[in-house]
Every structure is written in C-alpha cells, then in structure tokens.
Amino acid sequence: MKxxxxxxxxxxxxxxxxxKREPSxxxxxxxxxxxxxxxxxxxxxxxxxxxxxxxxxxxxxEVKETGCVGFCEQGPRVTIxxxxxxxxxxxxxxxxxIVSKTVLKNEIVERLLYKDPITGKTAQILEEIPFYKYQxxxxxxxxxxxxxxxIEDYIAIGGYSALAKALFKMTPEQIIEExxxxxxxxxxxxxxxxxxxxxxxxxxPGEPKYVIVNCDQGDPGAxxxxxxxxxxxxSVLEGLIIxxxxxxxxxxxxxxxxxxxxxxxxxxxxxxxxxxYGLLGGNILGSGFSFNVEVYxxxxxxxxxxxxxxxxxxxxxxxxxxxxxxHTAVKGLWDKPSCLNNTKTWATIPLIILKGAEWFxxxxxxxxxxxxxxxxVGKVNNTGLVEVPMGITLRDLIFKIGGGIRGGKKFxxxxxxxxxxxxxxEQYLDTPVDFDELTKLGSMMGSxxxxxxxxxxxMVDMARYFIDFLxxxxxxxxxxxxxxxxxxxxxxxxxxxxxxxxxDIEKIEDLAEVMKEASLCxxxxxxxNPVLTSLKYFRNEWEEHxxxxxxxxxACKALINYYIDPEKCQACMxxxxxxxxxxxxxxxxxxxWIDQKKCVKCGTCYELCRFGAVVKLTGEPIPPPPMGxxxxxxxx
Amino acid sequence: MVIVTLNIDGKEVKAKEGMTIxxxxxxxxxxxxxxxxxxxxxxxxxCRICSVEIEKRGKTQIVASCCYPVEDxxxxxxxxxxxxxxxxxILELLLPLSPTGPxxxxxxxxxxxxxxxxxxxxxxxxxxxxxxxxxxVKGEKAVTFIxxxxxxxxxxxPEKAGVCATCRxxxxxxxxxxxxxxxxx
Numbered sequence: 001m002k003x004x005x006x007x008x009x010x011x012x013x014x015x016x017x018x019x020k021r022e023p024s025x026x027x028x029x030x031x032x033x034x035x036x037x038x039x040x041x042x043x044x045x046x047x048x049x050x051x052x053x054x055x056x057x058x059x060x061x062e063v064k065e066t067g068c069v070g071f072c073e074q075g076p077r078v079t080i081x082x083x084x085x086x087x088x089x090x091x092x093x094x095x096x097x098i099v100s101k102t103v104l105k106n107e108i109v110e111r112l113l114y115k116d117p118i119t120g121k122t123a124q125i126l127e128e129i130p131f132y133k134y135q136x137x138x139x140x141x142x143x144x145x146x147x148x149x150x151i152e153d154y155i156a157i158g159g160y161s162a163l164a165k166a167l168f169k170m171t172p173e174q175i176i177e178e179x180x181x182x183x184x185x186x187x188x189x190x191x192x193x194x195x196x197x198x199x200x201x202x203x204x205p206g207e208p209k210y211v212i213v214n215c216d217q218g219d220p221g222a223x224x225x226x227x228x229x230x231x232x233x234x235s236v237l238e239g240l241i242i243x244x245x246x247x248x249x250x251x252x253x254x255x256x257x258x259x260x261x262x263x264x265x266x267x268x269x270x271x272x273x274x275x276x277y278g279l280l281g282g283n284i285l286g287s288g289f290s291f292n293v294e295v296y297x298x299x300x301x302x303x304x305x306x307x308x309x310x311x312x313x314x315x316x317x318x319x320x321x322x323x324x325x326x327h328t329a330v331k332g333l334w335d336k337p338s339c340l341n342n343t344k345t346w347a348t349i350p351l352i353i354l355k356g357a358e359w360f361x362x363x364x365x366x367x368x369x370x371x372x373x374x375x376x377v378g379k380v381n382n383t384g385l386v387e388v389p390m391g392i393t394l395r396d397l398i399f400k401i402g403g404g405i406r407g408g409k410k411f412x413x414x415x416x417x418x419x420x421x422x423x424x425x426e427q428y429l430d431t432p433v434d435f436d437e438l439t440k441l442g443s444m445m446g447s448x449x450x451x452x453x454x455x456x457x458x459m460v461d462m463a464r465y466f467i468d469f470l471x472x473x474x475x476x477x478x479x480x481x482x483x484x485x486x487x488x489x490x491x492x493x494x495x496x497x498x499x500x501x502x503x504d505i506e507k508i509e510d511l512a513e514v515m516k517e518a519s520l521c522x523x524x525x526x527x528x529n530p531v532l533t534s535l536k537y538f539r540n541e542w543e544e545h546x547x548x549x550x551x552x553x554x555a556c557k558a559l560i561n562y563y564i565d566p567e568k569c570q571a572c573m574x575x576x577x578x579x580x581x582x583x584x585x586x587x588x589x590x591x592x593w594i595d596q597k598k599c600v601k602c603g604t605c606y607e608l609c610r611f612g613a614v615v616k617l618t619g620e621p622i623p624p625p626p627m628g629x630x631x632x633x634x635x636x
Numbered sequence: 637m638v639i640v641t642l643n644i645d646g647k648e649v650k651a652k653e654g655m656t657i658x659x660x661x662x663x664x665x666x667x668x669x670x671x672x673x674x675x676x677x678x679x680x681x682x683c684r685i686c687s688v689e690i691e692k693r694g695k696t697q698i699v700a701s702c703c704y705p706v707e708d709x710x711x712x713x714x715x716x717x718x719x720x721x722x723x724x725x726i727l728e729l730l731l732p733l734s735p736t737g738p739x740x741x742x743x744x745x746x747x748x749x750x751x752x753x754x755x756x757x758x759x760x761x762x763x764x765x766x767x768x769x770x771x772x773v774k775g776e777k778a779v780t781f782i783x784x785x786x787x788x789x790x791x792x793x794p795e796k797a798g799v800c801a802t803c804r805x806x807x808x809x810x811x812x813x814x815x816x817x818x819x820x821x
Contacts, residue, residue, distance in 0.1 A: 301784070318781070322681075323679070323681040323700060323703035323704075325699060325703055325704045325705060326705065471785060471786050472785060472786070473785065474784075474785040474786070475784055475785060475788075476762065476783070476784055476785040476786065476787075476788035477682050477762075477764075478681065478682045478683070478684055479682065479683050479684050479685075479726055479729060479730060479761070480684055480726065480729075482762070482785060482786065482788070483726075483729035483730065483733075483753075483755070484729065485785075485786070486755065486786050487729060487753035487755070490753075490754075503752075507752055507753070510721075510725055511725065511753075513721070513722075513725075514721075514722050514725045514726065517687075517698040517718070517722060518684045518687045518698050518700075518722050518726070519684070520681055520682070520684070520700070
C-alpha cells in the first residue's frame with residue numbers, strides 16, 4: 001500500500017474499496033468482542049467458515065468478525081447482511097441452518113431472533129428490540145458492520161474524511177472553536193469542556209505537547225471504553241489525530257488496561273494500518289503534519305484511570321496521582337502540556353468535525369450535549385451497553401431500555417458513575433441523565449457505569465461493598481483516602497455484622513467530610529458518594545442495622561436467621577439432606593427445624609424449599625421449635 | 637522575578653511566583669503544620685495536615701499548602717473551623733498508627749486525646765520522607781514503598797543494604813522512628 005498523500009486520494013481509495021464490494025453480496029458478521037468471545041463466538045466464526053467451504057460458498061459469502069452492539073447477555077450475536085437480520089445466542093450447531101435458510105433462501109430462523117420476554121414478539125432488526133428502540137447510537141452504530149482489524153472497512157464507511165476536512169479545510173483554532181461550540185464534555189466522568197481543555201494545552205508554554213487516550217476504565221461491570229476501542233479503534237484514532245493537530249502535538253499515547261487484550265490488539269493494528277495508509281506518522285495525507293502514537297498497556301489499577309496517575313504510569317513510575325493544582329493540560333506527562341481525554345470523547349470528535357457543532361449540540365440537553373454510553377447492569381431484565389442522548393430519564397433507561405426489574409421485583413436504587421457514584425432512589429427516577437443533574441443528587445456521570453438494585457439490596461451493605469472495593473483500589477498515598485477508607489470500611493463492616501454502635505453514623509460523616517475535602521485526587525474525594533447517598537436516602541436502614549440489628553433487605557448475613565415455618569413444612573427431607581452444616585433437624589414425616597447454633601446461614605435450605613417454608617427473619621426473635629425441643633410428627 | 641501579593645489569615649504577604657502557599661506563609665511567620673514535607677524534597681502532598689482554605693473567584697476550596705502555588709490576590713485561611721476539623725480527624729487517623737513523637741505532639745496541640753478510629757500500630761504513616769530523601773537527595777532508592785492502598789508498606793531494598801549501613805541520613809527525617817527499628821533487626 002502506497003501512503004495516501006491527499007484528501008482526493010483518500011476519496012479515490014474509498015470509491016475503489018466500495019467498487020470492489022458488492023452491496024448485495026451476503027455477509028455474515030459475528031461479534032468477536034470480549035462478551036461474545038467469552039460465549040464462544042470464535043468457534044462460531046470457524047463453524048461459519050467451515051460450513052461455507054462445505055457448501056462451496058466461500059467465494060459467494062463473506063464472513064466478517066466485528067465489534068459489539070452492546071447486548072452482550074444475548075450473545076453471541078450474528079448479523080446477516082444485506083437483509084440486516086440479527087440473530088442472538090447463536091451456537092455452532094445453528095450454523096448450517098443459518099447458511100442454508102437465511103443466507104441462501106432469505107428465510108428467517110425464527111428461534112434465533114430476539115424474542116421480547118413480555119410480549120413474545122420477535123424482532124429482525126435492532127430498532128424493533130425495546131433495548132435498542134430508545135437508543136441513539138452514534139459511537140456504537142458501526143460496530144456490527146466493520147471489521148475493526150481492517151482499515152478499509154472504516155474508510156469504506158467514510159472513515160478519516162473528518163481528518164481530511166480538519167487538516168485541509170480548518171485551522172487548529174477553528175477546530176478548537178468547533179469543539180468548544182459543540183459543548184462536548186469529557187466522557188471520562190469529569191465532564192470538563194473538551195474544547196477548553198484543548199485550548200489550554202495548545203496555549204500552554206512548553207514543547208513537546210502530548211495527547212493521550214484514556215482507555216483504563218476499571219469500574220466493575222463497566223465496559224464502554226473497551227467496547228468502543230475493540231469495535232471501532234479507528235474512530236478513536238481519527239479523533240486523536242484531529243486533536244493532536246488542533247493542539248499542536250506530535251506524539252500521542254493510548255493507555256489501555258492490561259485486562260483488555262482485544263482492545264489493545266485492535267488499536268495496535270489500527271495504528272499500524274493507519275501508518276501504512278499515510279494517515280499517521282510523517283506528512284499525514286500530504287498535509288505536512290506529523291504525528292505518532294504508541295500504545296501503553298497499563299497494569300490494571302483502578303486509580304490509574306485518574307489522569308495524573310495515568311501519566312505517572314506512562315512515565316514508567318508507580319501509577320499514583322499527583323497534586324493537580326497546575327492542570328495536566330499545562331504540566332502533565334514529563335511536565336509538558338498534555339491533553340488527556342476518555343476513549344469516547346476522542347471517538348466523538350470525527351462526528352463533530354463532519355457534522356458540525358450545531359448538529360451535536362442539538363442532541364442531548366443544554367448543559368450536556370451529545371450521547372452517552374452507559375453500561376446498564378444489575379437487576380434489570382436487559383443488561384448491556386446502551387447509547388442514549390443525554391437527558392433521557394433514569395426511568396426510561398431502566399424500564400424502557402432495561403426492560404424493568406428482574407423477576408418482577410421492586411426497584412430500589414440505581415448507582416450511576418461507577419463504584420464512587422451515589423445511589424439514587426425511586427423518587428428521583430424521572431431525573432434527566434446529564435452531568436449536572438446527577439451531581440445535584442449526590443451522584444455523578446462518571447464514565448457511564450449504571451448498576452440497578454432491587455428490593456433485595458441492603459443499602460448499608462452496598463455502601464460497604466463499594467468502600468471495600470475503593471479501599472483495595474486506593475493507591476494509598478494520601479492519608480484521608482487511605483486511612484479514611486480503612487476506618488470507614490471497619491465501621492461499615494461492623495454495622496453489617498451487627499456490631500454497629502451509637503455514634504457510628506457521626507463518625508462516618510466526619511470521615512466523609514475530610515475525605516471529600518482533603519483527599520489528593522478524585523478517588524478519595526468521590527469515594528464517599530455511595531456512603532453519603534446511602535445515608536441521605538436510606539438512613540432508616542442504617543438506624544435499623546445499628547439499633548435494632550435488623551436488615552430489612554435481609555441481605556446482611558449476620559443480621560438474619562433462617563427459620564422453617566412448621567405450618568408450611570412438608571417434611572420432604574430435601575433441606576435436611578442438603579444442609580452442609582447438618583443444622584436441619586427432623587425426619588421423614590417430622591416437621592423440620594433449624595438448630596441455630598449449627599446454622600452457617602449459607603441459604604441452601606432457603607434456595608431448595610419448594611413450599612416457601614424456609615424464611616429469613618431479621619430483627620425479631622426466632623420462634624421456639626414446635627412442642628419445645630422435640631419436633632412434632634407431621635399430620636398427614 | 638515576578639512578585640505576587642496574597643492574603644494569608646488577613647495579612648498581606650508578598651511571595652515569589654512559583655513558591656507554594658506553605659513557603660510564603662513560613663516566610664511571613666505564619667506556621668502551618670506539616671508531616672510529609674521537607675524543604676530539601678519535592679512537595680508530595682500525602683499527609684494533608686497542611687491543608688488550608690483558599691478563596692478564588694468567590695469559591696472556597698481546601699488545598700494542600702505544600703503543593704499549591706501562590707497566586708496574586710489569593711485569599712488563604714490557615715486556621716478556619718473547617719481546617720481545624722480536618723486536621724483533627726487526620727490526627728485521629730494517624731495517632732493509632734504512630735502514637736509517639738511529632739504525631740503525638742501535634743495531636744496534643746490540636747486537643748486530640750484519643751482516636752475514635754482504632755487501627756493497628758505500625759509506627760509508620762507512609763509520609764515517604766525516607767523514600768524520597770533516598771531517591772531525590774542520595775540518588776539511591778534503597779528505601780521504597782511496596783504494595784498499594786491499605787497494604788502499602790515501607791521496605792528496605794536488600795541489595796542496597798550496604799548503602800544504608802553507612803548513610804543513615806533518613807533516620808532523623810522519620811517522624812515515627814520506624815526506620816531505626818527496621819535497621820536494628
């Protein structure tokens with residue numbers, strides 16, 4: 001491949017690629033992103049290839065490995081073009097049928113379509129699936145269509161034309177102006193206006209300047225950045241090159257978490273290919289602008305997602321945050337002006353350059369424009385990645401897209417923004433999701449994690465869980481974060497173990513104040529969000545735990561007891577036989593009861609009982625066994 | 637050299653641009669407590685005991701004075717109620733770790749008699765004075781941090797034991813006598 005040296009050549013290449021491709025040629029695309037790979041999609045690709053070979057169709061049908069469309073729980077996902085039929089949960093044994101029926105005869109394999117569990121209706125295209133109906137997929141849209149390892153796929157759909165426009169039709173100042181006008185805010189969670197950050201780095205004294213992609217993302221259950229990087233790495237790269245040109249940087253870094261091997265591989269391939277095509281390296285597209293990118297694989301520390309810690313890590317040191325009283329935009333990597341943006345932020349740039357700031361600003365809310373990708377997980381029926389316009393309400397996200405709460409249970413709270421986000425209760429479900437509204441509720445946008453909790457979640461236990469996570473992930477440098485989290489964890493664990501004391505809440509509040517105000521970085525400052533929102537919206541649960549030793553959600557093991565209701569027990573022997581502690585007493589035809597001294601509260605009896613006879617008690621005395629100590633014979 | 641004027645505790649203070657609030661305050665005779673600070677070393681900002689309240693464009697903010705650079709017109713309060721409360725709680729958190737020496741004296745000064753947050757005594761508050769002195773002044777890195785978060789510890793690098801035997805310069809920096817203990821074994 002000869003490097004492309006003008007926008008016209010790029011356009012010519014695009015036409016050539018398209019001319020080589022027949023739009024009517026059948027194409028089977030299989031998701032090979034992390035979620036589907038874990039569910040066996042690599043074998044699926046092999047099965048398709050083998051089947052096509054067997055049927056002598058290798059030349060007539062294309063098999064393409066693509067990125068993720070977000071509905072991972074329904075994976076592996078297969079899409080058949082040109083009809084664009086989506087199949088879910090596909091297994092290798094389904095392959096011959098898909099090829100013979102759908103590919104060759106245009107017949108639908110009904111059982112592989114997505115079926116709405118409530119209405120029972122099937123859907124062929126994404127827009128018919130409730131999970132997708134309310135989404136606006138700007139960044140994820142192309143993931144099912146392109147092979148992320150093939151630059152020509154990206155070029156074919158108009159890729160790198162934003163770069164050509166930026167380099168040849170816009171000055172760096174105009175690009176920054178456009179980004180500022182678009183009102184794009186940092187997708188990593190801080191929500192800082194991107195254009196202003198770019199301008200700060202551009203105007204900061206000192207050379208060289210650096211641009212950095214943050215693809216660290218360590219939140220449990222969140223995979224937005226990984227998915228964008230895996231499925232469409234060139235979109236990130238194109239945004240980065242445009243940013244580098246606008247800022248005046250000639251060297252960039254992509255920081256990818258070590259745990260994201262596919263993301264790291266795909267971006268590395270993208271960089272290589274872009275260099276080969278003259279879209280990266282020296283004299284990009286013949287513009288005279290030169291820019292190089294390196295991939296840096298982070299060792300997988302949550303705190304390394306913090307910008308100064310990430311830069312410290314790239315410098316080869318331990319990933320610990322530094323005081324940022326002088327912004328990293330001015331003094332960052334090796335003390336030089338460095339502009340770091342989240343993966344999604346960079347991937348949004350080409351869209352803004354091509355379609356204009358006005359178009360972008362019209363999506364979303366006044367304060368937060370554009371779309372946001374959320375990782376919707378927890379107790380909702382549909383889990384996965386959803387890309388929605390800013391301003392959608394939490395209720396729509398959870399009930400329309402998420403399909404409501406699993407098992408018909410009641411919604412309790414949603415945590416937005418990852419482990420250091422706050423818990424938002426039911427009365428705020430109609431809040432529009434944007435940077436400022438979430439902050440007002442004591443939570444945050446974060447990088448888009450969203451965990452839905454149902455009535456079985458104990459909000460004290462949830463706070464404990466996230467504080468323990470953050471204690472593990474704190475770098476340990478500053479006292480408020482390290483020692484504050486340690487002290488908080490101790491108190492919270494005590495409360496959940498029934499050892500809560502008067503004054504515990506006040507201690508937690510004191511610690512929270514210091515952590516929030518005096519911690520060195522955002523990890524410590526925001527770590528208190530789950531605790532403070534739990535206290536604000538669910539204070540009664542805290543008081544019950546401490547004063548009555550009661551856990552209304554019946555989730556804290558130390559505060560519950562398993563009890564067999566003698567009226568309901570059918571003396572079926574099931575729990576008696578399966579109890580690993582031998583704590584169930586009774587016999588054939590004898591009502592069972594639990595010896596509380598032996599019970600380890602594993603819940604096996606509760607799970608097994610088919611008669612609803614085993615119940616969890618909390619905050620109340622356990623009724624004595626029937627007829628004193630000896631269990632009575634069950635009347636037939 | 638640019639000179640800026642800031643206001644610390646109601647007092648007009650002149651300072652060279654590039655100085656930190658802590659240095660400017662010290663120069664003006666205003667004392668701010670420190671634990672992880674040493675003038676020979678790069679500011680580290682870990683203990684947060686030197687936190688002060690600043691006012692900028694009508695907004696107040698808590699910052700570590702050992703790291704925050706002076707600015708013209710900056711208003712600084714070093715002993716507001718909030719600051720005192722923060723220092724007290726930081727001392728409550730540190731006292732169980734190192735109940736002697738400078739931490740005990742500071743705790744007494746701030747009226748912290750007993751901590752509400754029991755923690756295991758380690759005689760080390762991870763201030764990093766020894767590790768930074770060894771790296772920045774001696775260029776040796778014979779003392780280093782290992783682990784992360786709650787498991788973070790100070791360790792001597794065995795290969796560099798020879799350096800420590802003759803140097804011992806960090807002994808006096810340590811606010812809790814930990815290094816002497818470690819090397820005595």
